[in-house]
Amino acid sequence: MSSPVQVTRLSSSQADFKQQLDQLLAWEAVSDxxxxxxxxxxxxxxxxxxxxxxxxxxxxxxxxxxxxxxxxxxxxxxxxxxxxxxxxxxxxxxxxxxxxxxxxxxxxLQSSWSYTEDDGTLLGQQVTxxxxxxxxxxxxxxxxxxxxxxxxxxxxxxxxxxxxxxxxxxxxxxxxxxxxxxxxxxxxxxxxxxxxxxxxxxxxxxxxxxxxxxxxxxxxxxxxxxxxxxxxxxxxDMIAGPSEILVVCDGKTDPDWIAMDLFSQAEHDEDAQPILVAWDEAFIDQVEASIQKLLPTMEREPIIRASMRDRAALILAKDLDDAIAITNRVAPEHLELSIEDPMDVVEQIRHAGAIFMGRYTAEALGDYCAGPNHVLPTSGTARFSSPLGVYDFQKRSSLIMCSAAGASELGKSASVLARGESLTAHARSAEYRIKD
The missing domain is CATH 3.40.50.1980 (Nitrogenase molybdenum iron protein domain)
Structure with missing residues (x-):
């Protein structure tokens, strides 16, 4: 019989919680x-x-x-x-x-667009x-x-x-x-x-x-x-780090489901990071018991064991609001909102690659056939990055076509700003088109 895996337990009430969380999240894809x-x-x-x-x-x-x-x-x-x-x-x-x-x-799919101002100047964007x-x-x-x-x-x-x-x-x-x-x-x-x-x-x-x-x-x-x-x-597209999942649970989902959802990322590789955030300590105990029970049944048990031991965490939050604050701090690649009314709180999620809402929405569905892209920002980059999409394969070109009247009027402002930057050729180029 395999030995139990030691999974890190954290509580947001601890004085050094932020430092411990930062240490847990730290991962550098540094090439030697x-x-x-x-x-x-x-x-x-x-x-x-x-x-x-x-x-x-x-x-x-x-x-x-x-x-x-x-x-x-x-x-x-x-x-x-x-x-x-x-x-x-x-x-x-x-x-x-x-x-x-x-x-x-x-x-x-994004389309090209343009608009024409009162003086006939056309501005827009061409998408190719x-x-x-x-x-x-x-x-x-x-x-x-x-x-x-x-x-x-x-x-x-x-x-x-x-x-x-x-x-x-x-x-x-x-x-x-x-x-x-x-x-x-x-x-x-x-x-x-x-x-x-x-x-x-x-x-x-x-x-x-x-x-x-x-x-x-x-x-x-x-x-x-x-x-x-x-x-x-x-x-x-991006420099991707190890796969991540963060599950926010209200304690009412089958703990076996939660344990397997954590495993679904842990089995990718030893550096994958599975995290559970809940505000019911008894439920966290149940999930940990499910982890110990189910781990020996997994085909990729050695990989999952290493991930759960070295990179996973079971975090006790104060309440749902605290759990959301932790989530936004982590900015996970995959986020499961395994709670009663996910639509009530989803707008409070500012940073996540993909959000899986409700008890029945396993992250694995998104990996294969739900429809949204599974190429997602990792290692906290969901703070400023988005999933791969059609927009990553389209370019945008600005469209500017001034009428004579528009060139004259805009030229006056351009001239002032250009001379303020001591760029005389810019100024004179605009000034040539100013009507007397």
Whole structure:
């Protein structure tokens, strides 16, 4: 019989609660010197040597033996075969998820707009999609077809012309579900490459891999470090930290449900962070008992155990208002409001990536098929970031068209402000258009 896991217990009534909470939340995705050096070398090699460097790194890191790039690209026919070869239940689930994700993201589409002022001056905004986007998908056993849908479908809805997917196949291990998801999502080209070399290929372009405008999708520390390094050459979605869940519960939900909701994030990896906030100490005791009871039954028990031991917390709040204050302080990636009337308090939540409301709304539904995107801000960045969406694949250009009268009137103000900044050419450029 496995030993009980020690889960941190905190109380907001403790004098040092804020310091303890800060210590619990602290996580730095800092790449050490060796990682940075390795990534910088890979980026340089791919930038200067193109396909040859990508092939060399793929053979070395993914235990492959390819000699030319043609064997690293999956045809559309191959993607279709992967979809056709799925068991019907898997295909139905994938297609349902894709349809729900597509339908939700269609609501996010932004349109161009303009208005004309009384003097005939037109002002507005033109919204256009990006030309080409790269989607990074982890490969091998750590493969997530749901991530393909969540990253590629919003780009398609936005009107992106071409979606390039990269997915490593370590040791030649291909995940059919990932390829099937790429087929359903409408991915245009798929290359079986990964790591920093795949990020470099997308960012700089090679003889075979076209350069993209933005790179999205999760990856390991080498992928994250490479994305950070190429930002500016291309756009990126975010540098994601470990997965997080914070559950606010009023003590009336089945404690087994709450324990399993915490496990649903803990099983991602040892650094994942599950937190329960409740104001009923007896209920917290019940959830802890459920954790000890259910943990030995989990397939990923060692990973969950490490996460629960090192990163989890069961927090006793004073009341619901205190629980909401703690939530806004944490700014969690996933927030479950497992309470009687979540709609009564949801507007008080200022910082959260996704909010799952009510006892029946498990966070896992959002990971797969609810519809909203599961690419969410982590590590407190929900304070200033939003879920991945259609808007991440659209650009906005300002529209300004002055009438003669408008240019004359605006020119007077522009002239004064420009001369105040000692920018004489600015002033004179505006002054030329002022009517006498």
């Amino acid at each position: 010197t060796a990682v940075n050096q390795a990534v910088n070398d890979i980026l340089h090699q791919v930038k200067t040597r193109g396909d040859h460097a990508v092939i060399e790194f793929t053979n070395r890191f993914d235990r492959m033996g390819v000699s030319d790039f043609s064997s690293l690209e999956m045809s559309q026919e191959r993607l279709q075969r992967a979809l056709d070869g799925l068991p019907q239940t898997q295909r139905d689930a994938l297609e349902l998820a894709a349809e729900r994700v597509r339908r939700y993201h269609e609501k996010q 999609p990006m030309d080409r986007v790269g989607v990074y998908v982890p490969g091998g056993k750590a493969a997530y077809p749901s991530s393909v849908l969540m990253n590629a479908i919003p780009a398609k809805v936005a009107g992106v012309d071409e979606i390039i997917m990269v997915v490593p196949t370590p040791g030649g291990e291909v995940n059919e579900l990932v390829l099937a998801a790429a087929c359903i999502a409408g991915v245009d080209r798929v290359f079986t490459i990964g790591g920093a070399q795949a990020v470099a290929a997308l960012a700089y372009g090679t003889e075979t891999v076209p350069q993209v405008d933005k790179i999205v999708g999760p990856g390991n520390i080498y992928v994250a470090t490479a994305k950070r390094a190429v930002f500016g050459t291309v756009g990126i």
